[in-house]
Amino acid sequence: MISIIKLRMLRLKDDILVFVLMTVMALGFTAIFGASFNSYRPTVLIVDNDNSSYSEILMNELKENNNYNFINSDMDEAVKEVEDGNVLIALIINEGFKESVESGGSISIGMMKLRDDTMILTLQEIVSGITLKMAGGIRIADITADFIKLQSPNINKEDIKVFAYDNVMESWKYKTPINVSSKVYKTNVNSGYDSLKHAMIGFNIFFSMYTMVFGIGTILDDRKYKTWQRMLISPVSKVSVLGGTIIVTYLLGALQIGVLILGGKYLFDIDLGNSVAGIITISAAFVFAVTSLGLMLSGIVKTNAQLGSIAPIVLTSTSMLGGCMWPLEIVNNKVLLFLAELTPQKWAVQGIGNIASKGMGFQAAIFPTIVLLIMGIIFFGIGLKIMKFE
Amino acid sequence: MLVVEDLYKSFGNIQAVEDVSFEVKKGEVFGLLGPNGAGKSTTISMISTLFPPTKGNIIFEGYNILDNPKKIRNKLGVVPQDIALYPTLSGYENLSFWGNVYGLKGAELKKRINEIADIVGLNGRIKDKVDKYSGGMKRRINIGAALLHKPDLLIMDEPTVGIDPQSRNHILDTVLELNKQGMTIIYTSHYMEEVEYLCSRVCIMDEGKIIASGTQHELVELINGKTQINIKTDKIDESLEECLKNISGVYAIKTMDDIISLYGENVDILLAEIIDKVTKYGRRIESIDVKKPNLESVFLHLTGKALRD
Known part of the structure; x- marks a missing residue:
């Protein structure tokens, strides 16, 4: 087996470019996608059909929210942009908005959208809250101005009203009517979704799979160069040929994942959570599962060219399903979620994500590791069964 | 071993x-x-x-x-x-x-x-x-x-x-x-x-x-030390083959494409008679190749085809 290990190591110099390229691609994609998701602000168009001072106040209040990109628009443009899917939603401030606010009646703001999603629901809450707050402020300012006018008839009521409104709204900025107190148990990490962290985990897993699958695919090179048969009639056993190849591929895969994780930590300052041992355990099981997957794929195809054709299809599609490209939390389809369960990527992303993003400990690594090991054993068994030894 | x-x-x-x-x-x-x-x-x-x-x-x-x-x-x-x-x-x-x-x-x-x-x-x-x-x-x-x-x-x-x-x-x-x-x-x-x-x-x-x-x-020895004579003519037909087969001393005859191969002893006498027969038959001889008995002849004799067919 030592001779096979030495051979595979020697032949790594042929594949060093692929190794470097995949590592650079993973880091590059992490940087690009992480930064893109972080700076993403959905665009919301505002159509002002009331054209009043109150509608202008509402628009200014909305624009103070940095989670959405609010842009003024007209009705025709808003319809077109929503229909084309270029904007998340268009808000319509209907005519009579000012009268409704002044009379304390029901305020209606129209929304033009193609679908409902979590961002729109959040926006609805924001608009509703700002509108109510603004209407309340105007009502308080109106009552205050009426009262002062009654005490001092010579005073300008409109001036008082504007002054009172500004003060009320200013007060909202620093005081909240309900104070919710909470206690956070120390985790040292942010909980919840972090796009940069997810991008690092997802792309590390995605690109390292290529190195591992094509690493084990060197067996197909042996067939191409006719050295496979020569090995089979030599004293070295079939187990040694496969074992040596698997060991080198495994080490290469582990090295790449290690480089990528350390790259994420030191290049992008990504916090890996509280259990590095957990991340290593999951990564080790994942490398085993993918190496075995590579063995299975190498058994299915006859040449390295065929492997080159099917591997990107298999790896990209399963990586999409498994949540390497985007968080599975945004997927609602039950079929897709079921298929995700069958991919090694899902368990690796979820396991590492739970530790790195949600601050869980080593126990979060146990179940994903077991699943990955079982997958690896199944792929390995199938690979050995279908591998042709003649 | x-x-x-x-x-x-x-x-x-x-x-x-x-x-x-x-x-x-x-x-x-x-x-x-x-x-x-x-x-x-x-x-x-x-x-x-x-x-x-x-x-x-x-x-x-x-x-x-x-x-x-x-x-x-x-x-x-x-x-x-x-x-x-x-x-x-x-x-x-x-x-x-x-x-x-x-x-x-x-x-x-x-x-x-x-x-x-x-x-x-x-x-x-x-x-x-x-x-x-x-x-x-x-x-x-x-x-x-x-x-x-x-x-x-x-x-x-x-x-x-x-x-x-x-x-x-x-x-x-x-x-x-x-x-x-x-x-x-x-x-x-x-x-x-x-x-x-x-x-x-x-x-x-x-x-x-x-x-x-x-x-x-x-x-x-399987072909009894017979010499192989390959003759290429402008046209070959069955009657020419039959004619050559009847020459005394010809042991075997095989035709492949436009070449007739004959096996026999006493090449000098045989060769003269073969040329005479072919010429009289109205065929033009393009080449004659005389080969001593070898493994190729044996293979040809045994299978009726050349080794590199």
């Missing part, structure tokens, strides 16, 4: 080897001669333990190799028909790997690689990558990889296919030199001249079967 008994091998419905038996004696160069597809490679694949026969036995030094193929692999050196090397590694690295596989290491391996580089005449180029070698050099290093562990039996499967005459001569001389040093060799080829040059005993195979075997002299 090696006894092959009643060997059969089928792949699905195809009977690749059928009832093949022969014996290889220690210290000889044994030839397996036959056209492409004759079953030579399948036979030696079974001897070299790549796959088992469907039926039959292979006894190496009194030991049935089918019982435990691993046990004899160290004693065999196999030169496959295809170049079985890693093209992106150097000749040295390739030899080093195959030496490792056969248990050589350290100073012993290094010494042996240098010896092999000498034997195959690649001393100056051994550190070059194999894909920079010419076809002949690749063939030579391919042979070298099988010699590293000093095998008792060297099996060479058409080792000169597709190479230049210079490399071919080098390989043939190397084979003779190895044999002189005591190595037993099985040499397969569809080149009659190579087998005649190298082999003391020969098995002629066709369509998976042995059609003749023995020393070269014994095989030529």
